[in-house]
Amino acid sequence: MKSNVGRNDRILRGLAGLAMLTCSVMAPMSLAVRVAAFGAVGAYLLVTAIAGTCLGYRLMGRSTCPAMPNR
Known part of the structure; x- marks a missing residue:
């Protein structure tokens, strides 16, 4: 996954x-309430930080990675 x-x-x-x-x-x-409101969001943020990919960004076509040089 990119x-x-x-x-x-x-x-x-x-x-x-x-x-x-x-x-x-x-x-x-x-x-x-704690698990649904805080735990799920916290776990998602940690997983996306570790993996380096975000489903929301992918769906919107966004990226916060620096631009790759042309080859």
């Missing part, structure tokens, strides 16, 4: 994913 998430975007996604997963553990809400 990468469409740039370096800075990956760092921010990783940090945001960790923050969301922390909220899913510490938020004073019911378990179902």
